[in-house]
Amino acid sequence: MDRLVFLLGTGLARGAVLALFALALVLIWRGARVINFAQGAMAVVSTYVAFEVTSLTGSYWLGLLAALVSGALLGFAVERGVMRFASPRSPLSGVILAIGLVMVLQSTLGIVFGPDYRPVRVPFDDSAVLVGGVPLLSPYDLFVLVTAVVVMVVLAVLFRWTSLGLQMRAAAFAPEVSRLLGVRVSRTVTIGWVLSSVVGSLAALLLVPTSLGLNPHATDSLFVLGFTVAVVGGLDSPVGALVGGVVVGVAMSLVTGYLGAGLVPLAVLALLVLVLLLRPAGLFAAAAARHA
Amino acid sequence: MNRRQRLPGQRPLVRTLALAAGWTAVALLGTFALDPFRNYQLALVAAYLCATAGLTVLVGATGQLSLGHAALMAVGGYGYALTSNALPFEGAARFVVALLAGAAASAVVGLLLGLAAARLSGPYLAGLTLAVVVALPAVASTWSTVLHGDQGVQTDFEGVPDALRRIIALEQWQAMVAVVVAAVVVTGLALLRGGRFGLRMQAVRDDEVAARLSGIPAGRVKVLAFAASSVAAGLGGAVLCFVAQAVSPGAYTLGFSLLLVVAVVIGGLGSILGAALGSAVIVLLPWLIGRLTAGLPTDAAQRLDGNLAVLVFGLLLITVMALAPQGLHGALASRRRRRPPDTPRQIDEPAPQKVLVPTEEQR
Numbered sequence: 001m002d003r004l005v006f007l008l009g010t011g012l013a014r015g016a017v018l019a020l021f022a023l024a025l026v027l028i029w030r031g032a033r034v035i036n037f038a039q040g041a042m043a044v045v046s047t048y049v050a051f052e053v054t055s056l057t058g059s060y061w062l063g064l065l066a067a068l069v070s071g072a073l074l075g076f077a078v079e080r081g082v083m084r085f086a087s088p089r090s091p092l093s094g095v096i097l098a099i100g101l102v103m104v105l106q107s108t109l110g111i112v113f114g115p116d117y118r119p120v121r122v123p124f125d126d127s128a129v130l131v132g133g134v135p136l137l138s139p140y141d142l143f144v145l146v147t148a149v150v151v152m153v154v155l156a157v158l159f160r161w162t163s164l165g166l167q168m169r170a171a172a173f174a175p176e177v178s179r180l181l182g183v184r185v186s187r188t189v190t191i192g193w194v195l196s197s198v199v200g201s202l203a204a205l206l207l208v209p210t211s212l213g214l215n216p217h218a219t220d221s222l223f224v225l226g227f228t229v230a231v232v233g234g235l236d237s238p239v240g241a242l243v244g245g246v247v248v249g250v251a252m253s254l255v256t257g258y259l260g261a262g263l264v265p266l267a268v269l270a271l272l273v274l275v276l277l278l279r280p281a282g283l284f285a286a287a288a289a290r291h292a
Numbered sequence: 293m294n295r296r297q298r299l300p301g302q303r304p305l306v307r308t309l310a311l312a313a314g315w316t317a318v319a320l321l322g323t324f325a326l327d328p329f330r331n332y333q334l335a336l337v338a339a340y341l342c343a344t345a346g347l348t349v350l351v352g353a354t355g356q357l358s359l360g361h362a363a364l365m366a367v368g369g370y371g372y373a374l375t376s377n378a379l380p381f382e383g384a385a386r387f388v389v390a391l392l393a394g395a396a397a398s399a400v401v402g403l404l405l406g407l408a409a410a411r412l413s414g415p416y417l418a419g420l421t422l423a424v425v426v427a428l429p430a431v432a433s434t435w436s437t438v439l440h441g442d443q444g445v446q447t448d449f450e451g452v453p454d455a456l457r458r459i460i461a462l463e464q465w466q467a468m469v470a471v472v473v474a475a476v477v478v479t480g481l482a483l484l485r486g487g488r489f490g491l492r493m494q495a496v497r498d499d500e501v502a503a504r505l506s507g508i509p510a511g512r513v514k515v516l517a518f519a520a521s522s523v524a525a526g527l528g529g530a531v532l533c534f535v536a537q538a539v540s541p542g543a544y545t546l547g548f549s550l551l552l553v554v555a556v557v558i559g560g561l562g563s564i565l566g567a568a569l570g571s572a573v574i575v576l577l578p579w580l581i582g583r584l585t586a587g588l589p590t591d592a593a594q595r596l597d598g599n600l601a602v603l604v605f606g607l608l609l610i611t612v613m614a615l616a617p618q619g620l621h622g623a624l625a626s627r628r629r630r631r632p633p634d635t636p637r638q639i640d641e642p643a644p645q646k647v648l649v650p651t652e653e654q655r
Binding site: 034035037082085086087090091092093094095096097099100101102103104105106107108110111112114115220221223224227228231262263264265266268269272273276277 | 355408422429430431554601613
């Protein structure tokens with residue numbers, strides 16, 4: 001029973017990270033109708049920036065800040081420099097460009113930093129706190145959860161109650177009409193990429209300390225998990241990403257705890273196939289959005 | 293003579309077969325001109341060509357992108373290796389039966405994936421197949437009693453037949469076998485695409501609703517297209533296993549899968565000739581870069597090893613996709629169009645030996 005509670009707690013924290021990462025995918029999908037296959041590679045670049053800044057200055061928080069800034073710059077550069085060239089007629093061209101980007105970013109990191117796994121330290125205790133005699137969450141897990149919730153609330157406020165959010169929703173929903181009404185669609189798309197890249201970077205930064213360590217390929221499995229979450233929740237639905245993240249995070253935590261960590265990729269695959277076969281548009285997608 | 297209307301790129305059955313036989317003969321003779329290492333590279337190109345040709349037909353004719361063809365190659369390789377080890381007899385019969393078993397295994401997996409693929413549009417399928425490649429090592433270690441985890445499965449050595457042993461070296465024999473298998477695969481794909489089924493695939497790709505209204509079972513067409521592509525990849529994996537005498541998950545990583553996509557894109561999506569050129573590029577470029585960096589100090593060479601080639605491929609992929617989506621095939625085709633009309637038409641289909649052309653140039 002204790003074990004179950006502990007696994008649920010860890011799964012919740014892990015799920016929050018996955019939800020953040022999936023949210024980054026959803027942001028771009030809603031804004032530009034592209035699945036950003038380079039999300040993981042972009043996020044790992046930011047994580048390396050954070051790692052370097054932290055080891056130079058000794059401050060985790062400066063590293064975190066640097067990662068967010070570099071995430072924003074990277075999102076801007078990728079959208080303006082690469083993704084602009086995607087053909088609007090072929091959904092595959094964006095995917096292929098993103099794959100090219102993955103190869104460029106990961107190999108550059110490999111050349112600059114080498115293939116070793118670098119341990120990433122955080123200024124938090126990672127042993128679980130006992131709540132009523134039951135080990136529940138580590139302080140770091142708590143930090144991850146709180147951060148994820150704060151980011152989601154900020155994004156929700158941004159999209160619901162600000163003019164920029166309204167413009168972004170309008171531009172994603174009906175670009176032509178928005179253009180006629182004076183929304184600078186090209187700019188809102190770029191802002192969407194910047195936001196998404198920042199959120200993705202944050203997710204990777206929060207996840208890497210709990211995994212093997214930092215490596216150019218450290219986010220490959222995060223991407224697969226994040227994609228699964230986004231598909232489970234429906235690529236159009238931020239709420240879906242949140243719920244999907246928690247569901248997948250808890251499920252993976254239970255699989256790791258009871259069946260072994262080696263089975264996680266298989267469990268992800270099984271879940272993905274099941275959801276895609278039964279509800280291809282995801283569990284939370286609106287009916288009208290199914291023809292993407 | 294029956295003058296059925298043909299789409300661009302379609303040609304009569306007899307001509308396709310004649311072309312295939314002719315070019316295969318040229319390629320087989322060509323193996324005599326190559327040294328053992330070149331023949332080994334040729335065998336790799338031929339094995340990759342099976343997979344890339346399958347992938348390019350899938351992308352070009354149905355608009356579905358698979359990032360998981362490396363996993364399908366691995367399925368073919370495992371099917372080949374396990375069957376080959378289990379068979380009581382030896383020689384050509386064992387090779388053929390094991391090859392067919394590899395094809396059957398990849399067909400089953402391809403059908404299963406295709407069932408999911410049929411309901412998905414491009415990016416979803418790409419994500420699903422990505423998950424398949426990432427899960428491959430987990431599959432190998434979960435069923436490690438059969439698949440032997442990370443170490444993979446070793447197979448017995450298939451040597452040169454006794455009758456030919458005096459004139460043909462092992463590498464040349466492997467290259468010849470690979471060329472023959474690739475020729476069969478490519479011809480099969482060309483016939484599939486050029487025939488009735490090809491028209492159906494294109495109809496479904498261009499407008500699925502219209503295709504359904506015309507009585508085309510769109511779902512079934514997509515599933516079969518994916519399965520056919522999967523069989524091609526599986527045969528490629530089986531050939532690779534025949535050449536390397538082993539199959540392991542480490543050889544079929546996500547990186548390799550993306551490399552197959554690179555080959556297909558720089559060759560030109562949908563073009564089998566392009567797939568052949570692309571396969572040659574993904575074999576030769578890493579080797580070339582490896583030779584260039586060989587003189588560097590150990591630390592630098594270690595970091596550049598592999599990474600530099602991937603960097604170049606990534607840049608190539610982005611450049612080609614952004615600036616020349618038709619790839620190498622498009623470049624060749626536009627040059628051909630400028631030629632006077634009375635010169636004989638270039639042949640652009642089933643040509644594993646075409647890869648010899650860049651081999652010479654790249655040297």
